[in-house]
Amino acid sequence: MKIAVLGAGSIGCYVAGCLLASDPTLSAANALTLIGRQRLYDDITANGLKVTDWQGREQLTKPEHIAFSIENDSLVDADVILLCVKSQDTEQAAAIINQHAQQSAVVVSLQNGVGNAHLLRQHIKQCVIAGMVPFNVFYKGNGHFHCGTEGNIALEDPNNQCSDIIKALNNASLPVTVYNDMKAVQYGKLIMNLNNAVNALSGIPLKSQLGDRQYRLVMAKVLSEALAILKAEGIAPARTGKVIPKLMPKIMKLPNFLFNVVASSTLKIDPEARSSMYEDLALGRRTEIDYLNGEIVRLGEKNHIATPVNKHIVNLIKQHEVAQKGSPHLPANALLLK
Numbered sequence: 001m002k003i004a005v006l007g008a009g010s011i012g013c014y015v016a017g018c019l020l021a022s023d024p025t026l027s028a029a030n031a032l033t034l035i036g037r038q039r040l041y042d043d044i045t046a047n048g049l050k051v052t053d054w055q056g057r058e059q060l061t062k063p064e065h066i067a068f069s070i071e072n073d074s075l076v077d078a079d080v081i082l083l084c085v086k087s088q089d090t091e092q093a094a095a096i097i098n099q100h101a102q103q104s105a106v107v108v109s110l111q112n113g114v115g116n117a118h119l120l121r122q123h124i125k126q127c128v129i130a131g132m133v134p135f136n137v138f139y140k141g142n143g144h145f146h147c148g149t150e151g152n153i154a155l156e157d158p159n160n161q162c163s164d165i166i167k168a169l170n171n172a173s174l175p176v177t178v179y180n181d182m183k184a185v186q187y188g189k190l191i192m193n194l195n196n197a198v199n200a201l202s203g204i205p206l207k208s209q210l211g212d213r214q215y216r217l218v219m220a221k222v223l224s225e226a227l228a229i230l231k232a233e234g235i236a237p238a239r240t241g242k243v244i245p246k247l248m249p250k251i252m253k254l255p256n257f258l259f260n261v262v263a264s265s266t267l268k269i270d271p272e273a274r275s276s277m278y279e280d281l282a283l284g285r286r287t288e289i290d291y292l293n294g295e296i297v298r299l300g301e302k303n304h305i306a307t308p309v310n311k312h313i314v315n316l317i318k319q320h321e322v323a324q325k326g327s328p329h330l331p332a333n334a335l336l337l338k
Helices: 010-022 024-028 038-047 087-100 116-123 163-171 183-193 195-202 206-210 213-233 245-253 256-266 276-282 293-302 308-323
Strands: 003-006 032-035 049-053 058-061 067-069 080-083 106-109 127-132 137-141 144-147 153-156 176-179
Touching (some): 003 010, 003 087, 010 049, 010 163, 010 276, 080 087, 116 127, 183 195, 195 206, 213 245, 213 308, 245 256
Parallel strands (some): 049 144, 080 106
Antiparallel strands (some): 049 058
């Protein structure tokens, strides 16, 4: 089995690093190739690929054992393509797959958002597997990727086409849960991801942000809007971790001492963890806001239901994308409409 990671950013590099560290034959046989940006190519070819996590994982693959390419034609002999590009780049990735990949390849979407697998199926002939990555990965520089939260990778595999990659992920201590229908799971992850923008705008680590009740009260409003919209759509978001989605607004409103008791048993977050959207702002990149909080705004307009807090947060993120000055470090009250 030859694996290619297309769009090797934080998630792609972390997953690849875990796979390489667990199975040296992947590097020995040149059976895993990362395809990504020049910046990460330079870092990883100089320093290797280091993966750590909140539970104490610490694994390093040396540069000479890593195949990293900035050329898309490296897809040509891949049996499995782990697609990790941003949601806004899905159509472009589909064109790359059409041009370079063999039709027998299996494409596994490990992307944020809820519509990527459907969009891929409209544009490519390869088998597309919907997936979901629940954990957060933060790039610390010099080839070091740190996973700061917990959760199992979710895959939709009704025809048992992913048994080999599932086995490889499980062996790499990246446990996989298989579902027959990913829609509810993806919306469950979307609910969790609505905090990405709040974290990016706050500019502080996730644990510190969630430890501040004022930011949690913002999140309670964000989540209440989202749950009302999904109810109107007839979507019941699945539980993807230890927290039941419909209870999240109530949990966010708890006073600190009670929230800390609940969080200690349900939310395992590393003190260093930050959202990927924070990293996007720091690097001056376009974010996935249209596919996260923007999805709630879109569904709200479709159902004639107001989503003022989510809409305000979308606008704030877009303003700071244009500014390209990183996180604005906004206080919680700035995330609410005056």
